[in-house]
Amino acid sequence: MSLKDDACALASRCLNCADYPFPHSGKVIHDAVWGSIHLNRSEVALVDTILLQRLRYLHQTGFAFLTFPSARHSRFEHSLGVLHQTDRHLRALQSRFREHVTDESVTVLRLAALLHDCSHGLFSHTSEEIYRFLPDTLEFTNEHGPYPAHKASELIARFILESPAFQQALDFLASRGAVHTSGKELTALICGDYVAISPHDRWQVEIINGPLDADKLDYIARDGLHTGLPLSVDLDRLWLSTEVQFLKKGCLKDIDQDQTRLVVNRSGISAIEGILFARFQLTSAVYQHPKIRASDCVFKTWIEELQERDGSFKRTIDFVESTDVNYTVVAGQRHRGELLKRALVISGRTVAPSDAETLPPVLITLVDEANSTAAGASRLRSLAYKIAVEAKGPEEQRKLVWIDLPPFPKVQDLGLTIVNLGTPREPKFEYLEQVFPVPDWAKMFQHRNWRGHVFAPAKSLVAVGKAAFDVLGSELGLKIQNEALTWCKLEPPYSR
Secondary structure, three states: HHHHHHHHHHHHHOOEEEEEEEEOEEEEEOOOOOOOEEEOOHHHHHHHOOHHHHHOOEEEOOHHHHHOOOOOOEEHHHHHHHHHHHHHHHHHHHHOOOOOOOOOHHHHHHHHHOOOOOOOOEEEHHHHHHHHHOHHHHHHHOOOOOOOOOOOOHHHHHHHHHHHHHHHHHHHHOOOOOOOHHHHHHHHHHHHHHHHOOOHHHHHHHHHHOOOHHHHHHHHHHHHHHHHHOOOOOOOHHHHHHHHEEEEOOOOOOOOOOOOEEEHHHHHHHHHHHHHHHHHHHHHHOOOHHHHHHHHOOOOOOOHHHHHHOOOOOOOHHHHHHHHHHHHHHHHHHHOOOOEEEEEEOOOOOOOOOOOOOOOOHHHHHHHHOOHHHHHHHHHHHHHHHHHHHHHHHHHHOOEEEEEOOOOOOOOHHHOOOOEOOOOOOEEEEEHHHHOOOHHHHHHHHHOOOOOEEEEEHHHHHHHHHHHHHHHHHHOOOOOOOHHHHHHOOOOOOOO
16 A cells, blocks of 8 residues: 555544534633633544644654653644644734634644644654655655655655544534635645645745644744743734735745735844744754664664564654654663764864864765655665674674764745745745854855764764764765864874
8 A cells, every 4th residue: 555545544443423422512621831722622532633642653853752741842842832823823823814814714723733742653854854754745845746845754644634534524524514624725724835835825834844833833932842942932912913914916036926825023123033043953952863863773773673674664654653752662762772973973173174264065965865865864864884894893782883863954934935025015025044153144144053963872972973073074974173083081092
């Protein structure tokens, strides 16, 4: 079966709204981040399905809990938080733009927010780094496939929400007078598909999948709280500074027809700056923390073993049907028994001359290809194996040598936020990157804060570090500095 068939079958098993009496009332759920979150009856009916209940057993930040013990929050509570942020933003807009923000649009957007993560697999984005390059996913997401711009999790969400089982669930809710929408409309909102939405309603996409969407506003606060980072975003100012504006064709590049979009006025730029800073902070301190990335590599090794041993996890649906519960104990044991350490640090300070202002182009290309193409990921794995062979370690430990090059933070979307530098009645539209140096911030982070690593078992650390020094220098032409090793508390192999 294709991935689409697998996702439809999963939806049939997990969407059981009609199996239970329709809720008599809504619910109030108390959340550690936002306080009381109110759900209406149709939302309660969907929350009670297996499709959303399984999100309780998926860690929001993958293996971060092994380094930050309190980071055990789940995709389930995050989904509720996104619904809450969506509602608060819409209520702030509704008081000023009632002709656009109708009660019906609020209902549909809340539903899209609740369902936006319904397709995630075990350990969230950690497993997505694997299944995004499986053949059944690439069939749809490669450059010649029907959905080349989709992330793997978005593709699965599309197949679930456009399945017959999900449409039956929506029909059931509609028969109770609760909500009237379609799977295609929800998919367009979640996947950021502007073309599939009426030009009059395109502002709605940016509430769910845009530069300042509710997903980002929730995970910044939630991940910061549970990892102990003191992050702060001025949400009140952001909501009060957003507007629903009519844009004429050609007023900005890429505006190829008249449409209504979500824009931010001049007073909201400082709030956007706070969001950008918070995203960079989380990226360097949590998402790309070396111990967390090392744990991800142990997990990937384990998946490779399972794929070779019994053929499991060779299909994308295997990851989506699994939850963290079955594997957390095993993963923790593997983490303790095979804790990987840094053998080499790859950064602007270690692979480029001290007076350089950017990373070497060959490294930038390798990072981009390794995180966007199956061929790039395969090349990186081959280089790691070559390092392991060069280090002459035990055969059984060679699979534990990894080159980990996390993606650069993607903030291009933030730079494309539409800003109104005029007034609500006499607007003057610009993209944020034209008035605020978003690309410069991204380049500065890439050169000064981004770090990749070569990971290896502790017993072979010295040999792997020297081999990585040699192989990456000869294969990629990188001018690796001794600091690449001393940062790992290893002696440099050569004097300069």
